[in-house]
Amino acid sequence: MTHCYKLGGLNIVLDICSGSIHVVDDVAYDVIGMYEDHAREEITKEILAKYPDRSVVTEAELAECYDQLEELRAAGKLFTPDSFEPMAGKLKEKSAGVVKALCLHIAHTCNLNCSYCFASQGKYHGDRALMSYEVGKQALDFLIANSGTRHNLEVDFFGGEPLMNFQVVKDLVAYARSIEKAAGKNFRFTLTTNGVLIDDDVIDFANREMSNVVLSLDGRKEVHDRYRVDHAGRGSWEQIVPKFQKLVAARGNKNYYMRGTFTHANPDFLKDIEEMLRLGFTELSMEPVVGPADDPSSLTAEDLPIVLEQYEKLAELMLERHKSGNPFTFYHYMIDLKGGPCIYKRISGCGSGTEYMAVTPWGDLYPCHQFVGEEKFKLGDIWNGVTNPEMQNEFAACNVYARPECKDCWAKLYCSGGCAANAYHATGSVRGIYAYGCELFRKRMECAIMLEAAKTLLNDGDE
Numbered sequence: 001m002t003h004c005y006k007l008g009g010l011n012i013v014l015d016i017c018s019g020s021i022h023v024v025d026d027v028a029y030d031v032i033g034m035y036e037d038h039a040r041e042e043i044t045k046e047i048l049a050k051y052p053d054r055s056v057v058t059e060a061e062l063a064e065c066y067d068q069l070e071e072l073r074a075a076g077k078l079f080t081p082d083s084f085e086p087m088a089g090k091l092k093e094k095s096a097g098v099v100k101a102l103c104l105h106i107a108h109t110c111n112l113n114c115s116y117c118f119a120s121q122g123k124y125h126g127d128r129a130l131m132s133y134e135v136g137k138q139a140l141d142f143l144i145a146n147s148g149t150r151h152n153l154e155v156d157f158f159g160g161e162p163l164m165n166f167q168v169v170k171d172l173v174a175y176a177r178s179i180e181k182a183a184g185k186n187f188r189f190t191l192t193t194n195g196v197l198i199d200d201d202v203i204d205f206a207n208r209e210m211s212n213v214v215l216s217l218d219g220r221k222e223v224h225d226r227y228r229v230d231h232a233g234r235g236s237w238e239q240i241v242p243k244f245q246k247l248v249a250a251r252g253n254k255n256y257y258m259r260g261t262f263t264h265a266n267p268d269f270l271k272d273i274e275e276m277l278r279l280g281f282t283e284l285s286m287e288p289v290v291g292p293a294d295d296p297s298s299l300t301a302e303d304l305p306i307v308l309e310q311y312e313k314l315a316e317l318m319l320e321r322h323k324s325g326n327p328f329t330f331y332h333y334m335i336d337l338k339g340g341p342c343i344y345k346r347i348s349g350c351g352s353g354t355e356y357m358a359v360t361p362w363g364d365l366y367p368c369h370q371f372v373g374e375e376k377f378k379l380g381d382i383w384n385g386v387t388n389p390e391m392q393n394e395f396a397a398c399n400v401y402a403r404p405e406c407k408d409c410w411a412k413l414y415c416s417g418g419c420a421a422n423a424y425h426a427t428g429s430v431r432g433i434y435a436y437g438c439e440l441f442r443k444r445m446e447c448a449i450m451l452e453a454a455k456t457l458l459n460d461g462d463e
Contacts, residue, residue: 002079003410004033007450008315014449016410017084020077021337023453027057028065035069036079084413088347088399096396099146100351101154103358103369104139104172106131107165111196113231116263116289116297130165131361135382136172139359142382144183156190158358158369163197173209190214192259194228195240203247212255215244219260219272219286226265227297245280257283257331263297264289267306270313277328285331288440290422299436308443315447319454333448335414337456346400349416353379353395367395370421395420398430405433411442 001016011029013022024032027047034043044062051057057065072078109128110117143153155176157169169191176187188211193202195215206213217240218224225235248256258281262269269286276284288307291298299307314330321327350356353367360372363382371377380387400406400417418441422434 015078017082018080085401088401098148100150101356102143103156103158105360106157106162107160108361110160112194114227116227129361133168133171135363138382140176152186154188158192195243198243207251214259217258220275223266257285260286261289262286267303270310282328311443311447315451332444335448337452346413348399402431411445414445415441
């Protein structure tokens with residue numbers, strides 16, 4: 001199975017199952033498109049008729065091209081059959097019962113009142129609450145006890161707004177550091193914040209203890225302040241941007257990224273990316289809002305072509321900045337063409353409900369933060385572990401081959417079946433698909449592959 005497309009002046013051929021990327025000329029591109037359902041003689045006749053100018057291609061050159069394709073096929077780099085489906089269930093069985101990451105809902109409350117918030121302004125359809133130290137401590141003990149032989153453990157301090165419970169965040173990090181060595185573990189922490197409560201203490205602590213910091217900024221002031229307002233309706237842009245700039249400046253080479261959301265109000269989100277760059281931020285993400293069709297913030301069918309064009313223009317901008325020695329990172333374009341995720345990850349996805357879980361302020365376990373508050377998805381709690389194995393098994397079986405719609409999709413081994421939460425909220429099933437999101441994902445992958453291929457060609461030209 002192959003996917004062939006033209007973008008950025010390149011003819012790109014992706015061999016789905018081997019992951020091989022080929023950048024080819026027009027003739028090879030056309031031959032590859034006909035290879036699987038045309039005989040060699042037919043291909044030769046049609047290509048020579050299409051390119052009558054023999055300075056473009058001769059019959060001998062065409063024969064050489066065809067032979068090279070045969071060699072690539074024999075080497076498993078083109079037209080590779082899909083042999084992964086039988087592995088899908090077996091691979092997850094090997095890691096059954098092993099938890100590698102927790103999302104700690106340290107605060108089910110927030111000092112902003114964003115109308116598009118999937119978490120109901122931090123309450124998750126329930127009561128406002130702060131996680132106690134005792135609950136957080138038990139969550140960390142639960143993670144260690146259920147992590148098997150894994151050395152690196154991931155913990156995300158999440159909300160609501162986690163800085164509204166900052167002392168408990170600090171106390172839990174101190175506890176984790178006090179036990180990790182004896183347990184043979186290494187904790188890697190992430191803090192996700194809207195920035196309102198950032199001060200020098202937060203900056204010092206985050207830059208010392210957090211492997212990553214996620215900072216919520218939607219880009220342009222008028223876009224950001226449309227939705228990211230406080231409970232009095234006032235925009236937060238002017239309050240948080242200087243704090244973000246100070247934190248990032250002090251962070252040095254440690255990871256961070258700006259996490260924006262684009263909506264029906266700004267499908268032209270490239271302008272928001274450009275504003276973040278102007279502000280000095282270079283590690284960027286813009287996520288499409290996901291909400292009910294009748295929500296005024298939700299993306300529409302009319303927005304789709306605008307968004308797809310924005311992704312292409314973003315890739316062009318990133319290539320220009322790479323050429324000028326002033327690059328930046330876009331989260332969804334981070335792709336390794338030479339290695340990339342192992343086949344387990346490609347088949348099995350994010351691991352929500354099995355390897356990754358969310359913990360509420362009361363210690364309840366959910367498959368991920370986007371299911372918190374929906375009682376039927378409750379898996380158990382941090383004292384008794386998983387007590388709803390039927391639901392966990394539903395998530396364990398939720399691999400890329402569990403979705404019939406994914407069978408013939410060229411991007412299936414990049415998205416791994418997509419987001420279970422988005423699928424559920426779009427279709428009522430974690431094994432469904434969020435079709436709008438699929439369109440966006442495929443375009444992002446085309447752009448990401450083109451961008452990396454173009455950079456590789458530039459680098460090879462420098463050698």
